[in-house]
Amino acid sequence: MITNGTGKTVVRLHVNGEASDVMICSADTLLQTLREQLGLTGAKRACENGDCGACTVLINGEPMHSCLCLTIETINQPITTIESLRDSAIQQKFIEKWAIQCGFCTPGFILNCQALLNKHPDADDETIEEWLQSNLCRCTGYQEIKEAVKSLLPKGSAS
Amino acid sequence: MIPFDFEYYRPESVTEAVKTYEILATQDKKVLFYSGGTEFITFSRLNQLDAEAIIDLKGIPDCHQLELQGEHLVIGAAVSLNKITESQLFPLLGQTVRKVADHTSRNKITIGGNILSRFIYREGVLPLLLTEAKVKLAGSSGERVVPLKVVFDKQMNISPEQFLIHIQVPKAFLNLPFVSIKKTRMSKVGYPIVSIAALVKDKKIRAALSGVCEYPFRSPDIEAALNDTSLSKEEKIDKALGQLPEAIIDDLQASRDYREFLLKNTLLETIEALEATQT
Numbered sequence: 110m111i112t113n114g115t116g117k118t119v120v121r122l123h124v125n126g127e128a129s130d131v132m133i134c135s136a137d138t139l140l141q142t143l144r145e146q147l148g149l150t151g152a153k154r155a156c157e158n159g160d161c162g163a164c165t166v167l168i169n170g171e172p173m174h175s176c177l178c179l180t181i182e183t184i185n186q187p188i189t190t191i192e193s194l195r196d197s198a199i200q201q202k203f204i205e206k207w208a209i210q211c212g213f214c215t216p217g218f219i220l221n222c223q224a225l226l227n228k229h230p231d232a233d234d235e236t237i238e239e240w241l242q243s244n245l246c247r248c249t250g251y252q253e254i255k256e257a258v259k260s261l262l263p264k265g266s267a268s
Numbered sequence: 269m270i271p272f273d274f275e276y277y278r279p280e281s282v283t284e285a286v287k288t289y290e291i292l293a294t295q296d297k298k299v300l301f302y303s304g305g306t307e308f309i310t311f312s313r314l315n316q317l318d319a320e321a322i323i324d325l326k327g328i329p330d331c332h333q334l335e336l337q338g339e340h341l342v343i344g345a346a347v348s349l350n351k352i353t354e355s356q357l358f359p360l361l362g363q364t365v366r367k368v369a370d371h372t373s374r375n376k377i378t379i380g381g382n383i384l385s386r387f388i389y390r391e392g393v394l395p396l397l398l399t400e401a402k403v404k405l406a407g408s409s410g411e412r413v414v415p416l417k418v419v420f421d422k423q424m425n426i427s428p429e430q431f432l433i434h435i436q437v438p439k440a441f442l443n444l445p446f447v448s449i450k451k452t453r454m455s456k457v458g459y460p461i462v463s464i465a466a467l468v469k470d471k472k473i474r475a476a477l478s479g480v481c482e483y484p485f486r487s488p489d490i491e492a493a494l495n496d497t498s499l500s501k502e503e504k505i506d507k508a509l510g511q512l513p514e515a516i517i518d519d520l521q522a523s524r525d526y527r528e529f530l531l532k533n534t535l536l537e538t539i540e541a542l543e544a545t546q547t
């Protein structure tokens with residue numbers, strides 16, 4: 110059984126393919142730990158309520174709101190943050206398609222898009238729509254973001 | 269940031285979870301079971317909830333089952349809403365929970381957490397109320413399987429020392445003709461103004477609603493009105509509206525009149541869609 114008392118404890122996380130020891134309380138969210146202990150500030154703190162997607166990371170390959178995960182819940186699970194997608198095809202497409210304005214929402218979108226492409230390389234418009242509804246962009250660059258994802262689908266565009 | 273600290277336990281079996289609760293209870297600790305944890309985290313962050321210890325049920329294999337066993341579909345309390353939809357084992361439930369929150373949140377929100385939620389919506393329970401589902405509970409007095417309708421009246425009425433292990437849905441209900449409709453204020457993602465799950469069993473409509481009153485419900489009187497063959501569709505709906513268990517919600521999301529208007533339209537859509545499946 111995994112247990113953790115009150116107060117600080119050192120636990121091992123698996124982030125971007127590396128094992129990292131962090132000092133946490135049970136109450137710490139993964140978002141807090143990534144930003145404050147590991148310096149991985151790509152996951153953004155915004156609503157902290159599961160509404161905006163700015164804090165999205167991949168846990169076991171699935172997109173999750175890191176503001177709605179306790180760090181202690183993620184022990185023994187592979188975590189992927191935006192820092193590991195440097196120079197990835199999806200990052201390049203976001204640049205090419207101008208799918209970025211202020212950039213605050215971009216890490217969350219890119220991770221969600223990467224997970225979508227991994228899980229549904231044949232995604233149709235409805236699936237893309239459903240997945241992207243999890244992320245808000247205040248600069249409203251949604252169309253360009255959809256184009257960036259679609260350009261990486263094998264057929265170049267969804268049905 | 270959650271403004272208080274707590275002890276965290278992630279047992280690996282039902283027995284270990286029950287034992288852990290008992291030990292903590294003898295220490296007079298305020299203990300909470302959870303599965304997805306999203307509601308625990310959001311309410312705690314806002315100081316609307318506190319606990320000295322939490323027992324995370326995600327480590328228990330029995331709470332992760334999602335499979336046909338004999339005459340039932342077994343759905344573990346810790347199964348995420350997306351897994352239920354992706355499995356396609358119970359399409360009405362899959363489509364209903366697909367409208368809860370957003371795709372990323374549904375990777376973490378569990379069916380157990382949804383039906384035991386403090387929010388008034390609990391949309392995941394709607395299909396279950398239509399299907400003679402049973403729930404398996406665990407607690408100090410052991411494990412027991414009870415009909416959902418015995419423990420669910422407006423909300424799940426179980427004691428703090430009990431937790432939900434899984435839900436059992438009879439196979440006979442899994443592939444009946446159904447509709448699942450949700451109306452929200454603006455975007456596709458949002459709390460329901462009206463949410464309905466309905467199916468046809470033995471040529472009779474069964475329907476359960478959320479968002480209309482302060483709790484999700486299934487009403488025999490509403491179903492009797494919807495199945496009254498002597499009435500026109502419009503008359504059925506008027507009669508059904510007269511059978512609501514309490515006044516329609518009137519809040520910032522939607523006025524009572526607007527909710528009633530949407531409810532009428534939704535009931536009409538439901539009747540028409542289900543009639544179409546019978547021809």
Ligand SMILES: Cc1cc2nc3c(=O)[nH]c(=O)nc-3n(C[C@H](O)[C@H](O)[C@H](O)COP(=O)(O)OP(=O)(O)OC[C@H]3O[C@@H](n4cnc5c(N)ncnc54)[C@H](O)[C@@H]3O)c2cc1C
Binds near residue numbers: 346390
């Ligand atoms: C962004 C967002 C949007 C949402 N939109 C909707 C919506 O449209 N419709 C809707 O119906 N809901 C909606 N919700 C609410 C959501 O369904 C509930 O908050 C749900 O409780 C979250 O599930 P969880 O598994 O994370 O819950 P948890 O945090 O694990 O638990 C919720 C409650 O249930 C109890 N509990 C959990 N599992 C068990 C168990 N196995 N046995 C006993 N008690 C248990 C916990 O003690 C807690 O009180 C939304 C939530 C979010 C974050």
Ligand code: FES
Binds near residue numbers: 160161
């Ligand atoms: S900061 Fe996590 S969803 Fe908004």
Ligand code: FES
Binds near residue numbers: 212213250
């Ligand atoms: S680019 Fe500014 S919020 Fe999306």
